[in-house]
Amino acid sequence: MKYLASIPRRPYVSNEEVIRNAFERNQLMLTDALLDFQLQYAGYYHQHKGEVFIYGMLHEKSTYLPSLDIDFDDDNPQDVLHTCMDCLPSEMRALNKQGVFYNDYRPVAESFTKYLEQRAFRWKLSQEVEWETINLPTHVQEAVKEEQSGKLEEYMVVEVSDQYARIYQLNQGLVIKSTQEQAIAWKIAGTRQQLFYFDL
Template sequence: MHTKTLTEYLASIPRRPYLSDEQIIKSAFERNQLRLTEALLDFQLQYAGYHHQFYGEFFVYGILHEESVHLPTLDVDFDDENPKNILYTCMDCRPSEMRALNEKGVFYRDYTPIAESFTKYLEQRAFRWKLSQRTQWEAVNLAEHVQDAIKEEQPGKLEEFIVAEVSDRYAKVYQPNQDLVIKSMPEQITAWKAAGTRQQLFYFEL
């Protein structure tokens, strides 16, 4: 199930022709002696063909592509260095920008899991997109001691501000007020505020 925001977001972005023939998809996996899981097939059917741009680079969603720039045509690109957690490339983009799913559908960026599913990842993109419709945002440079304080306070003072539909075990998103958003991940904490505003978080001015 998609939130209303994600449904609106998907309707706003282009979708290229995509491969939806399940037999062709299954054959590609069998040819590589790989198991096509429900999560991987669901991703291909739901999201293949959608794409976004980042600094002018295209990221085209899909495991199999009839036409692609960086991936093999009608074949599966995968990393089986860890046979117990094979990663399947899920975007046609520069190899240095690795994006992948494991068989359970967990979404990886640069070999690090960042969302429990691709849908959750898109919910996070849609959340940011919806916010940007209202106002301009600017990144907040959080000093290390501020990040440490947020980690300490997170289970208590921040929990009431969690945005549940875009949070999971890999990332928690908080919105203390309409002009401040905080994203907490194990490796870092990032924040954004409405451009030109002054924000207070605990005893820190942002």
């Protein structure tokens, strides 16, 4: 993945025996999905709004959160959430045992790989031209959700969409990400775009 090659990677815990022992000592179940995440992605990081998000459940040195920090899904208290990024506690990022990626206690991607594919899609677009975020009014967001299975379906970018987020590229200058909570849009900076009968 070109996107991963473009971001830095810090030293990370990669020894499988060390990882297994740490989970066992803490009486936590280590699933294949959690182990794969640690081995593939630990140490990589990105910045968002000036804050650093370091991927991994075990870190050689944590800044904000202890290694193997856990929480629980409010909707399903039996579902343990494993903190998967060292970041400010208010920016909670986690995986459940199946590897579903959570942001602020909400599932947002079927896996961390899918989440990275979505980031990579936006990153690739930004390498070609400058994009700007469009704050969609509530009535436009509702229209997007109503049209997902109709007018928008043919524009879905299938390889980066899943049950939690659908990405639509309506033309070369307009992209929409629709989740259960909201719809977000990006357009090429300085352009005028139209979504249904709404000017953006």
